[in-house]
Amino acid sequence: MDPASPALPTYSAITLNINGEKHTLTADHRTTLLDALRERLDLTGTKKGCDQGQCGACTVLVDGRRSVACLQLAVAAEGREITTIEGVAEGDTLHPVQQAFLDLDGFQCGYCTPGQICSAIAVIEEHAAGWPSAVTDDVRPEAGPPQLTADEIRERMSGNLCRCGAYVSIVRAVARAAETAAGTEEPRAVRAGESAPAAQDKDKEAAA
Numbered sequence: 080m081d082p083a084s085p086a087l088p089t090y091s092a093i094t095l096n097i098n099g100e101k102h103t104l105t106a107d108h109r110t111t112l113l114d115a116l117r118e119r120l121d122l123t124g125t126k127k128g129c130d131q132g133q134c135g136a137c138t139v140l141v142d143g144r145r146s147v148a149c150l151q152l153a154v155a156a157e158g159r160e161i162t163t164i165e166g167v168a169e170g171d172t173l174h175p176v177q178q179a180f181l182d183l184d185g186f187q188c189g190y191c192t193p194g195q196i197c198s199a200i201a202v203i204e205e206h207a208a209g210w211p212s213a214v215t216d217d218v219r220p221e222a223g224p225p226q227l228t229a230d231e232i233r234e235r236m237s238g239n240l241c242r243c244g245a246y247v248s249i250v251r252a253v254a255r256a257a258e259t260a261a262g263t264e265e266p267r268a269v270r271a272g273e274s275a276p277a278a279q280d281k282d283k284e285a286a287a
C-alpha cells in the first residue's frame with residue numbers, strides 16, 4: 080500500500096437487528112458476527128466451538144436462513160434480520176423445537192444445542208418448502224416434497240456436530256418438532272427411519 084495514502088478507517092458504527100431489537104455499536108470491520116453477539120452484546124447463547132465454520136455451534140438465523148456466525152462479518156449483517164437462540168421462544172413459551180429437545184433429551188452437555196436448535200428450525204422450514212437434500216431420492220418437482228425420514232434429518236443437520244454424540248435423540252427431537260409444525264401427532268418421520276429408536280421403542284410397546 081502506498082504509505083502516503085491516507086489510512087482507511089477500520090471501525091464503523093453499525094446497527095444490528097437482533098431478535099427484533101436494534102443494537103448500535105462501533106465495531107472493527109474484522110469483527111465476526113459471533114464475536115459481536117457474544118463479546119459486545121452479551122448474547123452468549125450463541126456458542127463458539129471451532130471458530131472456523133466447521134462445527135455449527137455458532138449457527139444463527141439470518142433472514143430466516145442458517146448461517147454460521149463465526150464466518151460472517153458483523154458489518155455484513157447490518158440491515159439483516161438476525162435471530163439467535165435468545166429470540167426463538169415466545170415469551171415463556173418455548174419454540175416447538177426447543178420443547179422437543181427438552182422432551183426427548185436432545186442434548187447432553189448442551190454446548191452445541193443452541194446451534195442445533197437454530198439449525199433445526201430452518202431445516203423444518205426448508206423441508207416444508209419442498210427443498211431436497213443430498214439424500215433425497217427423487218428431486219423432480221413433480222415428485223413433491225421428500226418425506227422427512229431420519230436419514231433426511233441426519234443429512235440436513237450434518238453441519239452441526241455434537242461432541243457428546245447425542246445424535247440419536249437430536250434426530251428424534253427434530254422429527255417431533257417437524258410433526259408438531261405440520262400439525263400431526265404421530266412421529267411418522269422417525270418411524271420411517273430404519274434405526275430410529277423412538278420408533279423401535281413404540282413398536283416394542285405396541286407388541287407388549
Ligand code: FES
Pocket residue numbers: 126127128129130131132133134135136137138147148149150
Ligand atoms: S464456531 Fe462457527 S462453525 Fe464452529
Ligand code: FES
Pocket residue numbers: 185186187188189190191192240241242243244245
Ligand atoms: S450436547 Fe454436548 S456437544 Fe452436543
